[in-house]
Amino acid sequence: MLTIKDLAVKFPSRFGDVTAIADVDMTIKPGEIHGLVGESGAGKSTVGAAVIGLLAAPGYVANGKLSLGDTDLRKLTPEQAHEIRGDRISMIFQDPQTSLNPLMTIEDQLIETIQAHSDVSETAARTRAVDLLEEIGIKNAAERIKAYPHQFSGGMRQRVVIALAICTDPELIIADEPTTALDVAVQSQVLDLIRRLARDRQIAFMLITHDIGVIAQIADRVTVMRNGRVMETGETPQVLGAPTHPYTQALMDAVPPLDHRIARFRVPEEDTAGVVTGNAAEKWLLEGQQYALTGLTLQDICVRFAGPRTSLFRKPEPYVALKDVNLEVRPGSIMGLVGESGSGKSTLAKAITGLITPSSGTMHLGDDILPDGKARSRHHPSRQLVQMVFQDPYSSLNSRHRIGAILTEPLWFYGFVQDAKERERLAAAMLELVGMAPDAVDKYPHQFSGGQRQRIAVARALLARPRFLICDEPTSALDVSIQAEILNLLKDLQAMFGLTILFISHNLAVVRQMADDTAVLRNGVIEEMSATEDLFARPKADYTQKLLALTPVMPREWQSEAVTG
């Protein structure tokens, strides 16, 4: 049983010690899955690292009690701590790509770990390794064990990581975002496995995640953290169903529900105030509506990439990223596009924006033909009418340019505003419209958080006076409360300016909140397309049904009431 009491971790810096976490209390009983949830920077991973004794230097445990059973984890010598790691406490990391050694077979890695902690022969260790792999659900384990990590799929690899973690019969496993890098189908298998291990082997799990859906699905108890402090802790149904702390309440409000649609997310007031100002920008955008609502039609779009060359003399087999995609985005509507990683969602966005040239098919923007990537001239009107909000707000803004320079670029580039002063004024007004302080024009992107940067990215897209906006996973790099704000903002702007939006996401719940119509993409093929409410209520394609069934959901009664209006 893990006991944490008054834990504080500090990081010395040249400007004095920085307190990363303080006053953290937690107990995890054998067989219990304890969820540790919080947004980025909350200090959840620091708790895990402190327990296993692997705090990034120069961080140190400044105060508190850390014990596993009768062992005081703070009194251990480095050698003893090394003994305990892997033996009594194990760790599962986020990314199965990098937590396995790519040059060693699975067999060697398992045997190495088993022999490091118990004095057994290689044959015995191998038998145990095979049994372990069978136990975690790898078929043909005796054969598959000879494989290298790259020969396994992502989910299988994460299973192997789990096998490595349990091969020494630990009392406690710290799982740091174990399913964040995985698709929903694989995620649900890995979560099932964790639950089974907790039940059958009585292993205590510390499950660190930002995903409240995952917590709701498997955690027995949950601790909510923010800025290095515990906000609330208790049984999962009680904390998530009837949160007492306002932060937990706000967090729950921001989680998009999968089973119904809410008009707006309820977010703390101070962040929504901006939407009503920025009149100058609003007026400018509205007077620029010389085009009516603009839809987009894709007919039989195919995209092929050159595949790996297998022979020097034969042409490489093409890799088909999109196959006969037909899509109709109605003017003024939001079309949601969902799919797992590798399904071709981003490829479709790039084909529309002209970064990729489709090998066949036609695209229409409104009534006009939209030329393919290479055939589209630099001055084609679609360059202005179609704008995009990217996934990663850290790379979509040029870090060497002032916000003012970034925002005024479309204004002079498309020839909207000739006067430089007027451009700056408009950029500042647009910042207000997206809910930011107008003095941001003089700052650089690194001075802003991810959510603020995404607002700036939205402002840049709007300053091109677009009629069609592509949002490629605009919130998947953001925390859930920031996601709620950005989704609210997009909804408001769409209603205000009659934009047509293609909203791409892997998150079904988000798409349900945003989209009027939804298309499900799988391996480059559209599996199903219909009105969002229909698709979620009565999914026709097997794949859609499977996706919906596997996405972690919260019981209805835990969810906060929808904000109507």
Next chain:
Amino acid sequence: MIAFLKRYEGLWLFVHSPAAMVAALVAVLIMIGAVFAPWIALVNPYDLSSFSLFDGLLPPVWQDGANPKYLLGTDDQGRDMISSILYGARLSLVIGIAALTIAAVLGVGLGLAAGYYGGRFDAIVMRIADVQLALPAILTALLIDGIARGILPAAMQQDLRVAVLTLAIALSLWVNFARTARASTFVQMNKEYVQAAIMMGQRPSRVMFVHILPNILGPLLVIMTVDLASAILLEATLSFLGIGLPADSPSLGTLIRIGMQFLLSGEWWILWIPTLFLVALVVSINILGDFLRDVFNPRLR
């Protein structure tokens, strides 16, 4: 104060790195001396009337028989060592910086374009770069020297020696810039801000120079300092081997070559003082380059 230091991380690292500060001091002193050589130096080593053979082979002041007028002694022509070195460093730095500028403009331009366009253009530029890398700098210099001798009239050859030398050094250094610029450009091409600029329909030259270039300046600046040291060394090597500048307009390398004749004859200062000077200059520039690399690469911190 703390806020100020936090803002200028590089400055903070600088004042906490004695090696970098000493190196900067040495480099700056040498550069000031070189730039103001005509005003500081006792004699003009290029002007035969300003020195006299009667003052030849005087040792530095701390040895017997020295003339206190010549602090570090004189060479066999009677030229003041300090003056020769300052003028020589001036010439070395001019050639080094000019060669570096040509190499940087050529290399960064080609590297950016190769990274931006990719495909066939990239392949052609990089194969040329590979060929260039396979040729030792001295061979390149000999080749250009030979061509210059062949096509230029004899009267111009003397005047253009500096230009020929500069071009030869630039040609052997541009590859570094091209490779680094290309690799960094590849990284930036996948960034979404570049895609956004391309999507807007901006001119390729604007995407390359306004959007990408400021983001890849860090590694290029490091290469610049390190290559400045290489350029100076290369010039010294070529001059030492006699391909570079003649004895009547000595650079540091020429001075060392002249000094070689006195290596075993007791007049050690004629060789050792310019050599030590060259080493000090190159080492301090290299230390500064290393320091800059640390500043620009947060992972090494």
